[in-house]
Amino acid sequence: xxxxxxxxxxxxxxxxxxxxxxxxxxxxxxxxxxxxxxxxxxxxxxxxxxxxxxxxxxxxxxxxxxxxxxxxxxxxxxxxxxxxxxxxxxxxxxxxxxxxxxxxxxxxxxxxxxxxxxxxxxxxxxxxxxxxxxxxxxxxxxxxxxxxxxxxxxxxxxxxxxxxxxxxxxxxxxxxxxxxxxxxxxxxxxxxxxxxxxxxxxxxxxxxxxxxxxxxxxxxxxxxxxxxxxxxxxxxxxxxxxxxxxxxxxxxxxxxxxxxxxxxxxxxxxxxxxxxxxxxxxxxxxxxxxxxxxxxxxxxxxxxxxxxxxxxxxxxxxxxxxxxxxxxxxxxxxxxxxxxxxxxxxxxxxxxxxxxxxxxxxxxxxxxxxxxxxxxxxxxxxxxxxxxxxxxxxxxxxxxxxxxxxxxxxxxxxxxxxxxxxxxxxxxxxxxxxxxxxxxxxxxxxxxxxxxxxxxxxxxxxxxxxxxxxxxxxxxxxxxxxxxxxxxxxxxxxxxxxxxxxxxxxxxxxxxxxxxxxxxxxxxxxxxxxxxxxxxxxxxxxxxxxxxxxxxxxxxxxxxxxxxxxxxxxxxxxxxxxxxxxxxxxxxxxxxxxxxxxxxxxxxxxxxxxxxxxxxxxxxxxxxxxxxxxxxxxxxxxxxxxxxxxxxxxxxxxxxxxxxxxxxxxxxxxxxxxxxxxxxxxxxxxxxxxxxxxxxxxxxxxxxxxxxxxxxxxxxxxxxxxxxxxxxxxxxxxxxxxxxxxxxxxxxxxxxxxxx
Numbered sequence: 124x125x126x127x128x129x130x131x132x133x134x135x136x137x138x139x140x141x142x143x144x145x146x147x148x149x150x151x152x153x154x155x156x157x158x159x160x161x162x163x164x165x166x167x168x169x170x171x172x173x174x175x176x177x178x179x180x181x182x183x184x185x186x187x188x189x190x191x192x193x194x195x196x197x198x199x200x201x202x203x204x205x206x207x208x209x210x211x212x213x214x215x216x217x218x219x220x221x222x223x224x225x226x227x228x229x230x231x232x233x234x235x236x237x238x239x240x241x242x243x244x245x246x247x248x249x250x251x252x253x254x255x256x257x258x259x260x261x262x263x264x265x266x267x268x269x270x271x272x273x274x275x276x277x278x279x280x281x282x283x284x285x286x287x288x289x290x291x292x293x294x295x296x297x298x299x300x301x302x303x304x305x306x307x308x309x310x311x312x313x314x315x316x317x318x319x320x321x322x323x324x325x326x327x328x329x330x331x332x333x334x335x336x337x338x339x340x341x342x343x344x345x346x347x348x349x350x351x352x353x354x355x356x357x358x359x360x361x362x363x364x365x366x367x368x369x370x371x372x373x374x375x376x377x378x379x380x381x382x383x384x385x386x387x388x389x390x391x392x393x394x395x396x397x398x399x400x401x402x403x404x405x406x407x408x409x410x411x412x413x414x415x416x417x418x419x420x421x422x423x424x425x426x427x428x429x430x431x432x433x434x435x436x437x438x439x440x441x442x443x444x445x446x447x448x449x450x451x452x453x454x455x456x457x458x459x460x461x462x463x464x465x466x467x468x469x470x471x472x473x474x475x476x477x478x479x480x481x482x483x484x485x486x487x488x489x490x491x492x493x494x495x496x497x498x499x500x501x502x503x504x505x506x507x508x509x510x511x512x513x514x515x516x517x518x519x520x521x522x523x524x525x526x527x528x529x530x531x532x533x534x535x536x537x538x539x540x541x542x543x544x545x546x547x548x549x550x551x552x553x554x555x556x557x558x559x560x561x562x563x564x565x566x567x568x569x570x571x572x573x574x575x576x577x578x579x580x581x582x583x584x585x586x587x588x589x590x591x592x593x594x595x596x597x598x599x600x601x602x603x604x605x606x607x608x609x610x611x612x613x614x615x616x617x618x619x620x621x622x623x624x625x626x627x628x629x630x631x632x633x634x635x636x637x638x639x640x641x642x643x644x645x646x647x648x649x650x651x652x653x654x655x656x657x658x659x660x661x662x663x664x665x666x667x668x669x670x671x672x673x674x675x676x677x678x679x680x681x682x683x684x685x686x687x688x689x690x691x692x693x694x695x696x697x698x699x700x701x702x703x704x705x706x707x708x709x710x711x712x713x714x715x716x717x718x719x720x721x722x723x724x725x726x727x728x729x730x731x732x733x734x735x736x737x738x739x740x741x742x743x744x745x746x747x748x749x750x751x752x753x754x755x756x757x758x759x760x761x762x763x764x765x766x767x768x769x770x771x772x773x774x775x776x777x778x779x780x781x782x783x784x785x786x787x788x789x790x791x792x793x794x795x796x797x798x799x800x801x802x803x804x805x806x807x808x809x810x811x812x813x814x815x816x817x818x819x820x821x822x823x824x825x826x827x828x829x830x831x832x833x834x835x836x837x838x839x840x841x842x843x844x845x846x847x848x849x850x851x852x853x854x855x856x857x858x859x860x861x862x863x864x865x866x867x868x869x870x871x872x873x874x875x876x877x878x879x
Contacts, residue, residue, distance in 0.1 A: 124169070124170065124171065124172040124175045124176075124199060124200075124201070124202055125167070125168070125169045125175070125199065125200045125201060125202050125203055126166075126167070126168050126169075126175050126176075126178070126179055126197050126198070126199055127165075127166075127167050127197070127198045127200070128165070128166040128167070128168070128179060128182070128195065128196065128197045128198075129159075129163055129164070129165055129166075129194075129195075129196050129220065130163060130164045130166065130182065130192055130194070130195050131161075131162075131163045131192070131193050131194040131195075131220050131222055131223040132163075132190070132191045132192045132193035132194065132222075132223055132224075133189070133190060133191040133193075133223070133224060133225070133226045133514060134162075134163065134164045134190055134191075134192065134223065135158050135162055135163075135164065135223070135225055135226075135267075135268060135269035136225050136226050136260045136264075136269045136300065137187050137189040137190045137226050137255070138187045138189070138190070138255030138256060138298075138299070139164055139186070139187060139190050140156050140157075140158065140164065140211050140298055141211075141255060141292065141297040141298050142185075142186065142187050142190075143156040143164070143166055143182075144156060144209060144210075144211055144292055144297075144298075145292060146178060146181050146182075146185070147168055147178060147209040148209050148292070150170065150174045150177060150178050151170060151171075151174060152168040152169065152170040152174060152175065152178055152209060153168070153169050153170065153206035153207060153208055153209050154166065154167040154168040154169050154205075154206050154209055154210075155167055155206070155209065155210050155211070155212045156209075156211055156212065157211065157212035157213065157214055157215060158214035158215075158267075158268035158269060158270065159214070159215055159217065159218035159268060160214075160215060160216040160217050160218045160267050160268050160575075161217075161218025161219065161220050161221060161223055161267070161575040162218075162223030162224050162225060162267050162268070162269070162573065162574070162575065163218055163220050163223040165215075167205075167206075168209070169202045169203065169204070169205065169206060170202070175199075179195075179197050182195060183195065187255075187256070188256070189226055189229060189256065189401070191514070193222060193223070193515075193544070194220065194222070211298060214268040214269075214270050215268070216268070218575065220575075221541060221574055221575040221576045221577075222515075222541055222542060222544060222574055222575075222576070223574070223575075224513050224514070224515065224546060224573050224574050225260055225261060225264055225267070225269050225513070225573060226260045226261070226514065227260060227261050227402070227509065227510050227511055227512055227513065227514050228258070228259045228260050228261050228262055228345055228346065228490065228509055228510060229256070229257045229258060229260065229401050229510070230257060230400075230401050230402065230403040230433035230434070230510070231252070231253075231257050231258070231432070231433060231434055231435055231438070232254065232256045232257035232401075234254065234256070234295060235252045235253060235254055235256075235257055235258075235435065236435075236438065238252060239252050239435050239438060239439075240438075245284065245304055245305070246304050246305070248325065248327075248439060248442075249303075249304060249305050249308070249435065250311050250327055250434070250435045250436040250439055250482070251301075251303050251308050251309050251311075251434075251435060251436070251482070251484070252303075252435045253299065253301045253302065253303070254295045254296050254299050254302075255295060255296060255297065255298070255299040256295070257401070258299075258301045258345075259301060259345040259346075260301075261346075261488060261490060261512060261513060261549070262345045262346040262486055262487060262488050262489075262490050262509075263275045263276060263301065263345075263484075263486075263487050264487060264488075265487045266572065267572070267573065267575075269300060270300060271300040271301075274300060274301070274487070275484055275485040275486070275487050276300065276301055276303070276484070279303060279307055279308050279309060279484075280307060281302065281303075281307055282304065282306040282307035284304065284306070285302050285303065285304050285306075285307055285308075288302060289302055309482045309483050309484035310482065310483050311326050311327055311436070311480065311481070311482045312326050312480075312481055312482070312483075313326035313329055313330055313478060313479070313480055313481075314469075314478065314479045314481060315478060315479075316469070316473040316474075316476055316477060316478070316479070317469075317473065318469045318473075318479070321478075325439075326480060327436055327439040327440060327442075327480065328439060328440075328442050328443050330342070330440060330478065330480040331439070331440040331441060331442060331443055331444045331446075332443060332444060333477070333478055334351055334352055334353055334440070334444070334446065334449055335353055335444040335445065335446045336353075337352070337353055337356045337358060337359050338352070338359065338477040338478060339351070339352045339359050339362065339363060339475065339476050339477045339478075340352070340476070340477065340478045340479070340480055341454050341468055341472055341476045341478075341479045341480065342436070342440075342451075342454075342480045343465065343468070343479075343480065343481050343482055343486075344434060344436065344437075345434060345486070345490075345509075346461070346463075346486060346488070346489055346490030346491065346509055346549075347453065347454065347455075347461035347462060347463050347486060347489045347490065347491065348453075348454030348455075348461060348462045348463070348468050348472070349451045349452060349453065349454050350363060350367075350450070350451075350452050350453070350454045350472070350476070351377075351440075351449050351450055351451050351452075352449065352450045353446050353449065353450070354376050354416040354417055354420055354446065354447065354448045354449060354450055355415070355416060355417060355446065355447070356417065357417050357418075357419055359450075360374070360417055360419040360420065360450060361419055362475065363450070363452070363475070364419065366474065366475035367457060367475070368457050369457075369746075369747070370746050371422055371423065371746045371747065371750060372746060372747035372750070373420065373421035373422075373424055373427065373428060374420050374421065374428075374450045374451075374452045375405045375428040375429070375430060375450075375451055375452055375492065375494075376416070376420060376427065376428065376429055376430075376448045376449060376450055376451060377429075377430050377431070377432060377437060377448060377449050377451040378429055378430075378431060378447060378448040379432075379441045379447060379448065380431065381395065381398065381399065381431070383447045383448060384398065384408070384429055384431070386411075386415070386447065387410065387411055387413075387414045387415055387416055387427075387447070387448075388408035388409060388410055388411055388414070388426075388427060388429060389408060389409045389410075389411060390408060391497065393497050393500070393502065394406050394408060394497050397495055397497075397502065398429070398430070398431055399431065400510075401510070402493060402509075402510030402511065403430055403431055403432075403433040403510065404430060404492065404493035404494060404495045404509075404510060404511075405428040405429065405430045405492050405493065405494045405495070405506075406428070406429055406430070406494075406495050406496065406497075407426045407427070407428050407429075407494070407495070407496035407505070408426055408427055408428075408429050409425060409426050409760075410425055410426060410427055414427075415447075416447075416448065420450065423741070423742070423754045423757065424753060424754065424757045425756075425757040425760050426496075426757070428494060429448070430451070430492060433510075436480075451492075453491055453492070454468065454472060456471045456472075458553070458555040458556045458559070459556055459558045459559065460489055460551070460552055460558060460559055460562045461489050461490075461491050462489075463486040463489045464485075464486075465479075465481050468481075488549070488566075488569060489549070489562070490508055490509045490512065490549045490550075491506065491508045491509060491549065491550045492506075492508065492509050493506055493507055493508045493509050493510050493511055493550075494506040496834060498833070498834060498835075498836045498839050498855070499836055499839045499840040499843060499855070501855055501857055502857045503833065503834055503855070503856065503857070503860075503861055504856070504857075504858070504859065504860045504861075504864070504865075505834065505860060505862065505864070506534070506550045506860065506864055507536065507547060507549075507550065507859065507860055507864055507865075508549040508550035509549070511547075512547060512548055512549040512550075513546055513547070513548065513549070513570060513573060513574075515544035515545060515546045515547075516544065516545045516547065516622070516858045516859060516868070517543060517544055518540070518543045518544060518545060518621050518622075518624070518872070518875075519620070519621060519622070519623060519624020519625065520543065520621070520624065520875070520876070521542050521543040522540045522541070522542060522543070522871075522875035523875075523878075524579045524580055524874075524875070524878055525539065525540065525541050525576050525577055525578050525579050525580070526539070526540040526578070526579070526580045526581075526582060526871045526874045526875055526878075527539055527540075527567065527571075527578045527580070527581045527582065527598075527604070527871070528540070528581075528582045528583075528609075528614075528866070528867035528868060528869070528870035528871035528874075529563070529567075529581065529582065529583045529591040529592075529594060529595050529867055529870070530551075530583075530584070530591050530863065530864075530866045530867035530870070531584045531586070531589060531591060531611060531637070531863050531866045532553065532554050532584070532586070532589045532590070532591065532863075533553045533554075533635075533748060533863045534550070534552070534553065534748075534860070534862055534863040534864040535551040535552060535553070535554055535559075535563060535591060535863070535864075535866075535867070536548050536549070536550060536551055536864050536865075536866075536867045536868075537551065537563060537566055537567045537570060537867050538867035538868045538870070538871045539570055539571065539574060539576060539578070539871070540871035540872065540874075540875050541574060541576050545621070545859075545868050545871060545872070546570060546573075546574050547859065547867065547868055548566045548567070548570050548867075549566065550864065551563045551566060553748075554589065554590040554591060560590050560594065563591070563594065564594070578598075578602070578604055579604060579605065580604055580605040580606075580607060580874055580878060581595045581598050581599055581604040581605070581606055581607070582595070582606075582607045582608075582609050582867075582870035582871055582873070582874045583595035583596075583606070583607075583608055583609070583870065584608065584609065584611055584614075584637075584638065584866070584870070585608045585609065585610045585611060585637075585638045585639075585640065586611075586637075586638035592608070595608075605878075607870075607873075607874045607877075607878070609869070609870040609873045609874065610637070610638070610639065610640050610657070611637025611638060611639075611645070611866065612630070612632035612634075612637050612639075612645055612646075612648045612650060612657075612830070613650065613652060613656070613657040613869075613873055614866050614869030614870045614872075614873055615630060615632040615634075615829035615830050615861075615865070615866070615869055616628060616630035616632060616650050616652030616657055616827065616829065616869070617652060617657075617869045617870075617872040617873035617876065618829060618856065618859060618865050618866075618868050618869030618872055619652075619827035619829055619854050619856065620652060620653075620654075620872065620876070621868070621869070621872035621875070622854075622856060622857075622858055622859060623825070623827075623854050625825050625854070626653060626654055627651070627652065627653035627654075627823055627825075628651075628652050628653075628823065628825045628826065628827045628854060629649065629650070629651055629652075629660070629814050629817050629818040629821070629823050629825070629826045629827070630648070630649070630650045630651075630652050630657075630826075630827045630828075630829060631648070631649055631810050631811070631814050631826065631827065631828045631829070631830075631842065632645075632648040632649075632650060632829050632830045633646065633647050633648070633728035633729070633806075633810065633828075633829075633830045633831070633832035633833070634646050634727070634728065634729055634830035634831040634832060634862065634863070635675070635727055635729035635730070635748070635749070635831060636675070636725060636727050636729070636730075639659075639726075640659075643665065643723070643724045643725065643726070644668070644723055644724065644725035644726070644727060645662065645725070645726050645727070646663075646725060646726055646727025646728055646729055646730065646830075647662055647663030647726045647727055647728035647731070647777070647779075647810070648661075648662050648663075648726065649661040649662065649775075649810065649813050649814050649817060651817065651821060651823070653876075654876040654877070655876075655877065656873075656877060660775060660813070660817045661772070661775030661776060661777065661813045661817065662726040662775075662776060662777070663726045663727070663728055663731065663776075663777045663779050663806075663809075663810075664726065664776055664777060664778055664779045664780060665724040665725060665726050665776075666681070666684050666685045666724065666725060666726075666730070666731075666779070666780070667684040667687070667717075667719075667722035667723070667724060668680070668681065668684060668722055668723045668724070668725055668730070669681070669683055669684040669713055669716045669717060669722055670713070670716060670722075671722065671723055674730070675730070675733075675745065676744060676745050677703065677704070677737075677743070677744055677745075678730075678733035678734050678736060678737035678742065678743070678744075678745065678751050679696070679699065679702055679703065679734075679737045679738075679743060680713060681730050681731075681733055681734040681737070682734035682735075682737050682738050682783065682787075683696060683713050683714075683717060684717065684722065685731070685734055685779070685780055685783045685784075686780075686783060686784060686787055687717045689784055689787065691787075692787075693714060695787075696710045696713065696714065697710055702737075702743040702744075728806060728810075728830075728832050729749070729752055729831060729832065731779050731782070731783065731806065732751065732752040732755050732802065732803075732806070732832075733745065733751035733752060734783055735755060735782075735783060735786050735798070735799065735802045736751035736752060736754055736755040736799075737751060738783070738786055738787055738790065739755070739758065739786070739790070739795040739798055739799060740795065741754040741755055741758055741795060741799070742754045742755075749831060752832070752835070755799045755802070755803075756799075756803070756835050756836075756837065758795050758796045758799040758800075759796060759799035759800040759802070759803050759837055760796075760837070761796045762794065762796035762797040762798070762799055762800030762801070763797055763800055764797075764800055764801045764804045765789075765793045765797040765798070765800075765801055766785050766786075766789065766798070766801035766804075766805070767801075768781070768782060768785060768801070768804075768805045770805070770808055770809040770812050771809075772809065772812070772813055775813065775817075777809045777810065777813060779806075782802060782805050782806075785801075786798050786801075786802060800837070803835065803837045803838050803841070804837075804841060806838060807837070807838040807839075807841035807842045807845075808841060808842075808845065810842060811826075811841070811842040811845035811846055812845065814826045814842075814846065815845065815846060815849045815851060818851055819849070819851075824851065824852055825851065825852040825853075825854055826846045826851050826852070826853055826854070827853070827854035827855065828842055828843075828853070828854070828855050828861075829855075829856060829861050829865075830861060830862065831861070831862040831863070833855060833856065833861035833862070834861060834862065839855065843855075
């Protein structure tokens with residue numbers, strides 16, 4: 124019997140061809156396997172009927188752990204006696220089945236880790252150790268099919284020993300495209316800030332010692348540069364903050380091992396599973412009371428972002444030092460994407476970096492670390508990038524057209540909806556600079572090539588001035604794509620529908636700001652979403668943003684707008700002039716501005732939380748996205764409800780002025796922690812109550828929570844208890860970010876529903 128098989132999915136770069144070879148030869152079959160240019164795999168086998176059918180069954184049942192099969196077709200015919208043995212053929216460029224894709228980068232496996240630490244192994248202490256089960260994939264490939272010649276490893280010719288490993292079917296590195304060793308692979312070197320190489324025995328170990336001594340070292344990894352320093356010393360962390368203009372934004376850290384992590388943070392079962400998974404993301408963990416790291420790592424917060432070493436280089440950095448963890452934050456100029464090139468790193472970071480740990484392998488595609496936190500017992504992805512991208516997210520429906528979503532303005536990703544899957548790019552960033560826009564263009568081009576698709580529709584945000592909206596219009600004009608603008612919070616609701624496979628949902632969509640279909644700025648919404656579109660059911664009360672965008676940076680302006688005409692506001696503002704950039708003069712301008720009636724109006728939940736954060740003295744200036752609300756959440760984590768406010772909803776509008784006024788009047792009588800907790804209780808209760816009332820009125824069986832506020836565990840847990848207490852299904856995101864990193868996915872999903 125003869126079987127001609129085509130397999131689609133994540134089947135290149137995961138040891139699939141070696142698995143096929145071993146399976147076929149074990150069954151005594153002849154034929155071939157080869158990669159195709161559409162990221163799929165083609166197989167032909169001949170032999171006895173029973174064994175051929177067993178082979179096809181084994182493809183699904185015994186595939187490599189990293190392989191994901193989306194489609195498998197097998198055509199049977201008579202044996203042609205065409206082959207004498209089974210072989211791995213040279214890859215072909217063609218292919219007609221879109222939707223397959225290469226795997227994400229994979230963290231170092233246990234076998235490679237053991238070899239790295241074995242003095243008898245020839246790859247002992249080799250920073251770039253990899254095999255078919257681990258190592259870079261997405262960040263090294265330049266084009267399909269996934270062969271060494273199409274990766275940034277092509278310039279490193281295999282030595283005789285590596286060639287032997289590559290050709291040996293019994294070896295773990297059989298047909299491993301990133302195979303290398305100290306003799307033939309990439310080299311690592313340590314330089315000064317001027318780029319002068321230092322003559323040291325082991326550059327990686329020496330860099331670790333420099334970090335422990337308090338120096339700042341830029342470390343080139345698989346997907347870009349990190350800026351690293353000690354976590355127990357204030358001085359170098361303070362220097363990074365000053366030079367990167369990141370005065371308060373938390374830094375991620377890399378810890379030596381799980382035992383070390385547990386010495387400064389609480390870790391539950393799911394968090395530990397995430398930390399030790401092959402993805403090895405940054406996981407946001409709650410600090411222990413005896414947290415011993417520098418307070419400058421994550422100032423004002425009760426959590427810290429932690430990851431474990433995910434390459435051989437990271438493991439070696441800890442080899443000869445006692446430092447429990449290292450700051451390991453993305454290496455980039457302010458507002459720009461992560462840096463990938465040695466020369467650019469020296470030029471842009473040389474002014475504040477003491478040493479550079481470089482290697483001579485090019486990075487094909489930049490890719491930041493992923494960030495995850497556990498919210499109310501469920502995974503919530505904050506940043507979906509390394510380890511996730513470009514693996515697809517399965518949809519609960521099948522789209523008839525290929526749709527590209529470009530996201531909004533912050534935490535941008537691109538997404539392609541193709542049939543029943545969504546392919547999401549790595550994290551792109553905030554659309555503040557032309558460099559980031561160029562990165563988005565390149566990421567879209569690369570993603571479309573990887574999955575071999577032809578885009579037909581491009582979706583973007585309703586806001587006409589976003590760079591992503593302009594790019595969508597440009598692509599529509601150039602390539603003739605249909606252009607669809609999707610309201611921001613509708614995208615959040617559509618994302619919930621697509622991820623959970625439901626036809627309708629009442630969505631609580633809460634975040635900072637999103638351009639509403641009525642021209643106002645939304646952000647505290649209760650929407651009805653279905654396959655036809657959405658309807659706004661209710662929202663938080665509108666408030667003026669005094670000074671426009673300045674109110675998002677200086678939340679006391681927001682507080683003043685909400686508390687306009689409240690007795691004692693003017694006197695209190697003049698007592699707090701030090702918290703305004705221009706002090707008394709600015710307070711006078713704000714008070715005059717309160718009489719204006721044409722300030723932008725917003726229903727934003729984030730702005731309400733910001734205002735309370737400022738009133739409680741927790742954050743007077745937003746230096747990074749979400750800072751005031753995050754510091755409010757940190758305070759609330761040790762609080763209790765002392766206000767016990769009754770929900771006030773009139774005409775499906777939730778009163779929040781009364782909430783903020785109550786906080787203003789109760790300052791000094793209760794702790795900031797208790798008032799922060801009380802604020803979150805009121806917000807969660809009122810939104811959940813309105814959502815339940817509307818779901819029951821409409822007969823909808825599910826209520827979802829999306830948007831940046833969905834990262835707040837207390838608010839989500841409170842809402843869940845109310846919704847489920849009314850026997851309604853409660854949905855949150857677990858596969859895509861609830862925040863704006865999931866907007867491109869939601870835009871594509873919304874279009875896939877309405878344009879089918």
